Amino acid sequence: MDFSVILRNFKFLIVQGFLGFGNFTGGTLRLAVPAIILGFVLGILIGLGRLARAPWIRIPASLYVEFFRGVPLVMVIFWFWFIIPVLLRLPLPEYGVALAAFVIFEAAYLGEIVRAGIQSVPKGQVEAATATGLTHAQTMRCVVLPQALKNMIPALVTQFIVLLKDTSLASIIGYVDLTKAAQIVNNREIRPFELYLFIAVIYWLCAYGMSRYARYLERRLSPA
Amino acid sequence: MNYDFDWRVLWTGQSGQWLLHGLLTTLELSALAWLLAAALGILSGALRTVTFKPAALLAAFYVEFFRNVPLLVWMFFWYFGVPPLLPRAFQDWLFAHGIEFLAGTLSLGVYHGARFSEVIRSGIQSIPKTQFEAALSTGLTTGQTYRLIIIPIALRLIIPPATNESLNLLKNSSIALTISVAELTFQTRQIEAYTARAFEALTAGTLIYLILCLCIAAIMARVERRVAIPGMIARVSGAEH
Numbered sequence: 001m002d003f004s005v006i007l008r009n010f011k012f013l014i015v016q017g018f019l020g021f022g023n024f025t026g027g028t029l030r031l032a033v034p035a036i037i038l039g040f041v042l043g044i045l046i047g048l049g050r051l052a053r054a055p056w057i058r059i060p061a062s063l064y065v066e067f068f069r070g071v072p073l074v075m076v077i078f079w080f081w082f083i084i085p086v087l088l089r090l091p092l093p094e095y096g097v098a099l100a101a102f103v104i105f106e107a108a109y110l111g112e113i114v115r116a117g118i119q120s121v122p123k124g125q126v127e128a129a130t131a132t133g134l135t136h137a138q139t140m141r142c143v144v145l146p147q148a149l150k151n152m153i154p155a156l157v158t159q160f161i162v163l164l165k166d167t168s169l170a171s172i173i174g175y176v177d178l179t180k181a182a183q184i185v186n187n188r189e190i191r192p193f194e195l196y197l198f199i200a201v202i203y204w205l206c207a208y209g210m211s212r213y214a215r216y217l218e219r220r221l222s223p224a
Numbered sequence: 225m226n227y228d229f230d231w232r233v234l235w236t237g238q239s240g241q242w243l244l245h246g247l248l249t250t251l252e253l254s255a256l257a258w259l260l261a262a263a264l265g266i267l268s269g270a271l272r273t274v275t276f277k278p279a280a281l282l283a284a285f286y287v288e289f290f291r292n293v294p295l296l297v298w299m300f301f302w303y304f305g306v307p308p309l310l311p312r313a314f315q316d317w318l319f320a321h322g323i324e325f326l327a328g329t330l331s332l333g334v335y336h337g338a339r340f341s342e343v344i345r346s347g348i349q350s351i352p353k354t355q356f357e358a359a360l361s362t363g364l365t366t367g368q369t370y371r372l373i374i375i376p377i378a379l380r381l382i383i384p385p386a387t388n389e390s391l392n393l394l395k396n397s398s399i400a401l402t403i404s405v406a407e408l409t410f411q412t413r414q415i416e417a418y419t420a421r422a423f424e425a426l427t428a429g430t431l432i433y434l435i436l437c438l439c440i441a442a443i444m445a446r447v448e449r450r451v452a453i454p455g456m457i458a459r460v461s462g463a464e465h
Contacts, residue, residue, distance in 0.1 A: 071433050183300075
């Protein structure tokens with residue numbers, strides 16, 4: 001065992017592979033952070049859509065969620081890998097493909113979180129808002145969503161952990177995230193045990209740290 | 225979108241056979257990993273609720289250690305990282321007996337065992353404490369109480385979240401393609417590579433996964449109604465992440 005391989009390639013693994021600053025587009029965080037933000041925006045639309053009264057909005061939103069929750073993420077990534085060049089008639093770099101796949105896929109799960117968050121707001125709040133003369137849209141925007149967002153925060157942190165772990169799958173289509181960076185170094189140095197153990201530790205620290213933070217938020221935000 | 229669909233590629237040549245083999249490998253991999261995950265999950269989930277501190281800590285360590293690292297990294301670790309450290313003879317034996325499948329089953333089972341553990345723990349904790357006390361007062365030992373009272377009730381309560389987790393396991397078995405286990409996604413890619421028909425191949429693979437997931441969910445919903453204990457209503461949350 002020779003752990004000096006980590007030190008020799010530390011900058012490539014962490015700065016390029018994990019953070020995403022370097023000569024080319026890559027990085028676990030550079031993919032995970034925009035994916036959760038854009039996925040959440042789309043997730044709000046999906047979540048609201050599932051609660052809509054009009055069936056022509058509710059049914060497509062439900063089908064969207066059921067479809068993406070029934071298909072492996074690897075399959076979705078391959079779909080985007082093949083379909084985007086045909087649809088856009090131009091090759092998209094791995095970053096664009098991976099980001100699109102993660103946003104679309106995560107939106108199904110985030111939509112469920114948004115829906116649960118909205119449903120957790122007591123019905124009396126809606127009735128009180130309506131009684132003061134707010135319209136349906138105003139009630140949603142000014143009364144329900146701000147409270148729902150607060151209730152969603154722990155679940156969102158947890159979903160970000162899932163997403164962070166899932167971004168390792170972007171390495172399958174050649175995107176240079178932490179996992180791919182370790183593979184690249186391994187092809188040169190042939191030190192699989194040390195390298196994969198090292199990236200496992202990095203993922204572990206991030207995921208465990210955030211799960212503790214999510215638990216802390218859950219305790220702090222829950223009405224005492 | 226200008227693309228000429230040619231669905232015949234799915235049943236001409238070897239495609240049909242590949243898909244069938246892929247489906248069987250996915251089912252075999254998932255079933256074996258599920259057995260391992262269920263055993264590990266029930267054991268560690270039960271241990272996390274006992275009052276004997278070292279056992280609870282050991283179980284918590286197992287869960288936190290395995291579920292916080294991506295499954296893909298575990299597969300690489302067990303497939304590429306560990307074998308070179310083993311004795312030569314054992315290595316040869318492994319490579320002769322399909323190490324991809326073994327490493328895939330092991331990673332999938334141990335990773336999902338940690339996630340099952342959380343489901344089972346919250347199932348046990350949702351059972352009122354009085355059940356436990358009543359069982360002890362009738363003269364059962366702690367082990368008997370768990371085996372005869374707590375676990376049978378908990379397993380019924382956790383059917384919905386456990387079904388969800390089982391479907392996650394099935395879907396995550398597709399990650400084994402990265403260590404060249406010839407499961408369904410791998411075979412879908414193979415059809416694409418041989419026929420250059422990406423959409424037809426991906427559609428077939430996607431539909432098979434969807435149908436599998438919907439069927440399992442429907443069957444488990446029936447099972448849940450079948451084994452429900454009348455009058456017992458409790459909601460159990462799923463694994464966190």
